[in-house]
Amino acid sequence: MIKFVDVHMAYSTSTPALRGIDLHIQKQEFVFLVGSTGGGKSSLLRCVYREILPQSGKVFVFKKDLTKMPAREIPYLRRRIGVIFQDFLLLPQKTVYGNVSYALEVRGAPMKVLRQRVPEVLEWVGLSRKLKSYPDELSGGEQQRVCIARALVNKPDILLADEPTGNLDPETSVGIVELLQRVNVRGTTLVVATHDENIVNQFRTRTVRLEHGKLISDRLEGGY
């Protein structure tokens, strides 16, 4: 599903972000990316949804070589990939419903689909009573759930989460990862970049460690 072959990427010559990454993530896998800040976790995720291009090497997603993908095809790639961020990236002027339906609207989905799919996914993440609330009326955990709902509403094949629990307390963090685990059980490939040692140790799934842009370890049931 996701394959990195000898990927090198640098934002400038002095700060390489990824150095010779070889990584293969299978369909329906749940992978934690761990490592210190600046280790290359976010850069690796950004390569997957083609926000950045490596200087050398190949990145394959859905068997397509992203290094050769023309710009006009990127939106269609991203429709199959959900992305979650630490800072949620929600629109403050839109309600919970509006934020989630937006992801369908930009794809030109008909109103009928919006009316059916949005309440369905919001119920699934446990926010069916908050449809009309605005992001600033929600707790951090609830905002992250909205973000997850927005990522899931398009039924993505891959879900990428960049520090999804970074702004949350430990209890809420566990709830969010449990939710992500449920997403994974339903068949979505999941890649979670995190600093959260407790979460990684608690969920015991494949863990890839990146330090200074290099892949240091890749354990199938690893901990932090």
Place this chain on the structure above:
Amino acid sequence: MRRNPFVALTHGLQVIISLMVLGFFIMLMVFIGAFLFSLRNMVEVYAFLQTDLPAERYVEIDKMLRDIPNVKELQYISREDALKKFSESYHISVEDILEYNPLPPTYILRPIDVTKIESLASRLEAIDGMWQVRYGRKEVTSLMKVLVGVQVVFALTMILLLSATFSSINNIVRMSIYSRRREIRIMQLVGATNWFIRWPFIIEGAFFGIIGALAAVLIIYMIGEAVYSLLASLEIFLPTIVDVKMMFGLLALGTLAVGLIIGVISSLTAANRFLSTEMRRIEEMRRMEAV
């Protein structure tokens, strides 16, 4: 824009003023153009033949003149007709005074290309049997030169005004894009195509262009009305070079079209620039974060 209402208002006013001045210039250009056109129609070359030529030479000359290029219209005035016209115009009988007709047979030629009037005149002068060739050489050419010069200056000014309008709308849309950059980023992440992102801004640019043009047309109309009634009250003679109502209609349509086109192009440029630089900006931001 919501963050900078004063700046947006300033740019909006700039759009209106630029389009208004542009409208005035278009109007003046049309007036001068129409005047030049009518002037060109008014330019005539008078070819007077000698009075003592044999009859067959007159026939030959007539044939030669009819074959001459760069002539739109050729009119022949016989000696008798010329005398009749003269007598009618001045209310005198020449034959009573001179006992003979002194007026020569005359041809009036209207050239197709007025700029080549001199070569036409020299060609006529070279014809054997020609007595005199006359046209308002200096007056016509110098007036035309001045008017063409004025048109060139106006055209250059119009380009400047178009650039100013373009820049104003571009700035408005850029501010709008900047205030919605978070939304654009979300749109990109959830798979919106670039055209989907561009459309609202193109509509916004077109809206500003049309509103600016409408305001400009309205102001031009009000000023035009005021000037016209002032001149009418002063009983100043106004030559009817062009149909004023028709010209104003065309001007309104032209200004609206210019506003719309500039609005669309400038917003498209702003959106394209943003979309192409956004990736670089994000990378730069991440790089700074990494450092």
